Amino acid sequence: MQFTFWGVRGSIAVPGPSTVRYGGNTTCIEVRGDNNELVILDAGTGIFQLAQTLFAEFPIDINIFISHTHWDHIQGLPMFTPMFVPGNNINLYGARDIVENRSVKDVLSRQMEYSYFPLRENELKSNMHYFDIQDQQDVQIGSIKVSNFLLNHPVLNFGYRLECGGKTVVFTGDHEWPLNIYAEGDPEYSDYQAFLDLRRQQTLDFFRGADALIIDTAYADSEYPSRQGWGHGSFDASIRAARDAGVKKAFLTHHEPTRSDDQLEQVFEQALKRNGVCSSDPAFFLAQEGVQIEV
Amino acid sequence: MTSAKDQLLELVEHIPAFPQAVMRILDITSRGDCDSKELVRIIERDPVLAIKILKLVNSPYIGLPQPIASVSHSVIFVGINTIKNLALSVAAIGMLPKTNAADFDMDQLLKHSLGVATVAARLAELLGVAEKDRSDYFLAGLLHDFGKVVLAQYKAVEFKQALEKSLADGSPLHQAETAILGYDHAYIGALLAEKWLLPARLVDCIGFHHAVDTETRDDQLRDCVALANIILQRLDFGFSGNRYRAEIPSTIEARFAMSGDDIISSLGDLDDELAKVTAFSH
Numbered sequence: 001m002q003f004t005f006w007g008v009r010g011s012i013a014v015p016g017p018s019t020v021r022y023g024g025n026t027t028c029i030e031v032r033g034d035n036n037e038l039v040i041l042d043a044g045t046g047i048f049q050l051a052q053t054l055f056a057e058f059p060i061d062i063n064i065f066i067s068h069t070h071w072d073h074i075q076g077l078p079m080f081t082p083m084f085v086p087g088n089n090i091n092l093y094g095a096r097d098i099v100e101n102r103s104v105k106d107v108l109s110r111q112m113e114y115s116y117f118p119l120r121e122n123e124l125k126s127n128m129h130y131f132d133i134q135d136q137q138d139v140q141i142g143s144i145k146v147s148n149f150l151l152n153h154p155v156l157n158f159g160y161r162l163e164c165g166g167k168t169v170v171f172t173g174d175h176e177w178p179l180n181i182y183a184e185g186d187p188e189y190s191d192y193q194a195f196l197d198l199r200r201q202q203t204l205d206f207f208r209g210a211d212a213l214i215i216d217t218a219y220a221d222s223e224y225p226s227r228q229g230w231g232h233g234s235f236d237a238s239i240r241a242a243r244d245a246g247v248k249k250a251f252l253t254h255h256e257p258t259r260s261d262d263q264l265e266q267v268f269e270q271a272l273k274r275n276g277v278c279s280s281d282p283a284f285f286l287a288q289e290g291v292q293i294e295v
Numbered sequence: 296m297t298s299a300k301d302q303l304l305e306l307v308e309h310i311p312a313f314p315q316a317v318m319r320i321l322d323i324t325s326r327g328d329c330d331s332k333e334l335v336r337i338i339e340r341d342p343v344l345a346i347k348i349l350k351l352v353n354s355p356y357i358g359l360p361q362p363i364a365s366v367s368h369s370v371i372f373v374g375i376n377t378i379k380n381l382a383l384s385v386a387a388i389g390m391l392p393k394t395n396a397a398d399f400d401m402d403q404l405l406k407h408s409l410g411v412a413t414v415a416a417r418l419a420e421l422l423g424v425a426e427k428d429r430s431d432y433f434l435a436g437l438l439h440d441f442g443k444v445v446l447a448q449y450k451a452v453e454f455k456q457a458l459e460k461s462l463a464d465g466s467p468l469h470q471a472e473t474a475i476l477g478y479d480h481a482y483i484g485a486l487l488a489e490k491w492l493l494p495a496r497l498v499d500c501i502g503f504h505h506a507v508d509t510e511t512r513d514d515q516l517r518d519c520v521a522l523a524n525i526i527l528q529r530l531d532f533g534f535s536g537n538r539y540r541a542e543i544p545s546t547i548e549a550r551f552a553m554s555g556d557d558i559i560s561s562l563g564d565l566d567d568e569l570a571k572v573t574a575f576s577h
Contacts, residue, residue, distance in 0.1 A: 096356040098373075099380040134358025154376030156357070178371055181331035191427035192367055199371050229331075229375070 001144070001164040002294045003212070004030040007046020008287040010174075010218045010232070010254035011072050018260035023289020025049065026072035027173075027254065029214065034165045037142035040064045041160060041171045041214075046289065047076035059087030063141045065148075066094035067173020068157035069107050077108060078117050088126035093139060093146075095156040096132040105130035133158070149206040151175040153231035161206060167295045170210040170247070174218075174254060176231045177241070207245035211295040214287060215241065217252035220267045221274075235271035242282045249295075253287035300478075300486075306449045307487055313405050314390035316341035320382050331375045338366045338382055340572070342408050342441050345434065347385050348378065350491035362494040365430055391444070396451035399458065399536055404443060406533030406573050412436030413572045414523035417562055421551065422515065435500040435520050440535055441487070442480030442501070450476060458536050468537035469505045481505050507544045518547050526559055532569055 007013075007025035015024035026044030033039070038054075040047065043064055054060060062082055067073055082088045094104035108130070109121040121128070133139065135158075139146045143165060148158040153174040162169045178196060182189040207213050218232035232254060233241075242250035255264055268286050277284060311317065319337045323329050338344045345366055352369040353362050363369050370378050391401055415436035416429045424432070446454040453476050461471040469479035485502030500517045503510040507521045525541050527533065543555030551558045 098351055098354060098356055099377065099384055132356065134356065136360055137358065150357070150359075150372055152371075152374050154374055156373060156377060178374070181335065181367070181370060181375065183332075186332070187426070188367065188430075191430070192371075194427065195368050195371055231374070231376075 001034060001162065001167045001169060002032050002292060003169055003214075004050075004292040005046070005251075005253070005287050005289050006030060006050040007042075007044040007076075008253045008255055008289050009044075009072075009257055010216075011257050013045040013072075013075075014257045018262075021261040021288070022255060022264060022286060025289060026075060027067075028076060029171060031144070031162055031169060033142050033144040035143050037144055038062050039141055039144055039146065039162060042067055042073040042173065043077040043080065044072050044074070045076045048079050048081075051079075051081040054082055058082070058085055059089070061089045061091070063091045063139075063146075064093065065139075065146060065158075065160050066092065066104065066108075067160065067171070068153055068155050069094065069097070069104070070153075070155060070174070073173070074108060074111065078111050078119075083124045083126050083128065084119075086125045089129070090126050091129045091131065093131045093133050095158055098156065103130065104132050147206075149203065151203065152178045157231075159203075159206060161210070168210045169212045169214070169295060170207050171214040172216050172233075174231055175216045175233055176229070177233065177237050179228060204241065204245040207241065207247060210245070210247040212249045212251060212293060213242055213245065213247040213282075214251045214253055216254040218254045218256050220256075221271070223256070235267065236275060239271060239275045239277065239281075239284065242284070247282050249283045249285065249293075251285050251287040251293075255286070303445070303449055303483070304487065304490065307445050309388055310343055310347075310445065310448060311389040311391050312343040312347070312385050313341050313401065314393070315405075316344050317386045317390045320344075320386045324379055324383055329379060331370065334375070334379055334382065335367050335370060338378070339434070340409060340437070342405070342437050343391070343444060344382060344385055346438055346441055346488065346491070346493070348381055349493050351381050353492040353494075355492065362492060364434060364494040364497055366434075367430075391448065395447050397447045397455040397458065399443070399447040399451075399454065400534060401444070401447065403534035404440060404447075404536070407527055407535040408437050408440055408533070409572045410527045410530070410532045410569055411439060411520060411523045413568055414526050414562065414565065415519045417565070417568070418519040418522055418551075418558075419515075421558070421561060422519070424515075431496070432516060432519050435497055435516055436523055438484070438488070438497065439501055439504045439520050439524065440480060440484070442482070442484030443536065445483055445487070446472070446476075446480055461536070462538055465539060467505070467539040467541065468535070479505070507546060515550065518550055522547050522558070526562075529559070530565070530569075533573075 007028035009026050013026050025046035027042040028044045028046030029041040031039040112121045135150050145163045147161045151157050151159045157173045159172045215238045216233040217238040219234045221234045221236045224234040316337050412433045415432040419429045419432040457471040457475045461468040472479040485498050488498040488501050503517050504521045
């Protein structure tokens, strides 16, 4: 199995000289199975560049798993060229919107309504199939087994675990380790904390032993206190999780859009040092657009 | 009959919550810094909001492997913003009217439900249930009469007849409901809780809280709620529409290994606790 980062930026695309090394596109990861099956994790603006590499394989089967439907994870979808080409099969998986009671098809089709886009969803020429998926539902894509797990974000967000030929890649989508809503001393505090601890263990089990963990690490730890509850991870939290889950490599992603490449490297180096990361730890990397990893 | 019941079940999908909770939800969610703890507390004190949040979190669309019986635990699974927006979607339906065609006082029912919730949790404490597990008892008490909210709203004429019959002939209200409707509030509450995939222990407790004598399965949660229901009637705290004074079943006395009167006196003075739990709603 191998994967390629096509978008590593969080919240909004930020092209420009200060982001040219790590990339300015929002989240999109291409995964290839042992039989060259194609799974795409999220459809941020990075999916447009990925599309340019697929023409030689038309007609092609494409399986897109959406972690959640915030803009930065779906915004590239209307411009995903393979959707306009007859013969391509595109399967799209994601969570239903339980607040508005809308299917993933309904949620995504709205991006292509008259006000926002010149073509309507039903004018797409490829074979489009949409699947509302449930928590911990397995989907087999050829040699790749894709399982999911609900993670914590201000909308339903699935993390995905891809297993193929004995190798495992886990992608969190957007995730903040949930906090206790009660204060120490509140009667509800300890029960809630016990449940949080249990949930953390279940989450770590979902990450367990991954050859590559791709994890939301939006905030520097100095920034995090003022952004608690926004639904994103920090460097310290991601390093701790990667260690606790015993993963081999951890790719920190969802880079904060205001951070330049130089600043990103600086924050990363400081975090490795602060956490005493050594050779027995997982290998940590900053996710970088265009980089292909073989697991 | 079946289609009338189906119609009722359909209507209940759009049942509004109690006005006090709706107003507080709208208030705290309009502020930039919506307090998670306060949001959960408001939901946990309104039978309609609580049951609807649990319905949505236990929905097959999410498909969690274990049913969830706690509003605060729901936050850990789906996140506080989803809970906030679910609560707002319930608040957007409107509010339960203060008056209804059944002439049934909803304020008094809310007070009764909160009272039963509080006393059921205290009874659990008497039985040595750990603090972390007592929230189940509170929730079961809160939800036990959800069926009455439904009947007052959507079967008002028949429910009014049942209230009048019970008052006139001194029969228990649930029996009067069955005589007129063919089913009672416990049945309709449990039917909905089951349809909405709430945990089985909550469904059973709602369905059998008037059937301690006949439903022989050992069920401590149901017994505590049934007893709390009887105690609240004796305390004259809130009003559930039922003037019939039930005896404390001997099986419940056996569970506590003391007489009904002794159980009640071991609870001590409940006034402060009851005043506290109902403070915001009155």
